[in-house]
Amino acid sequence: MPESGGMLMGMSRMSLEGRTLSFEFLRIVLDGATPVYVAQPGGRVETHFRLASLIDGRAVFENLEHDFPQRIIYASPGAGAPFARIEGEGGGETRGLDLPLNRVACPGG
Numbered sequence: 001m002p003e004s005g006g007m008l009m010g011m012s013r014m015s016l017e018g019r020t021l022s023f024e025f026l027r028i029v030l031d032g033a034t035p036v037y038v039a040q041p042g043g044r045v046e047t048h049f050r051l052a053s054l055i056d057g058r059a060v061f062e063n064l065e066h067d068f069p070q071r072i073i074y075a076s077p078g079a080g081a082p083f084a085r086i087e088g089e090g091g092g093e094t095r096g097l098d099l100p101l102n103r104v105a106c107p108g109g
Contacts, residue, residue: 006029007027009026012026022041036051085099
């Protein structure tokens with residue numbers, strides 16, 4: 001959704017064969033001058049990730065205290081499609097998941 005009132009809001013939903021697998025409410029707000037990504041997977045208690053870097057269309061939000069993910073990355077590569085990535089450390093290695101981003105119109109909107 002477009003920025004309004006100092007906040008960006010969005011949501012995600014993963015579904016397969018007509019069944020919802022997961023959903024998440026998302027927002028980006030300012031804490032002073034620092035953008036903070038606020039995630040509520042499944043509508044649960046929110047988790048905050050502070051902007052760690054913003055370089056060449058790639059925003060990295062981090063919360064190293066969180067179990068998984070510890071980083072949420074949004075990128076819009078030049079000619080490529082925008083994507084998100086969640087990643088974190090576990091068992092001495094980084095694991096992650098890339099998620100393609102698709103904008104869709106809201107029915108009735």
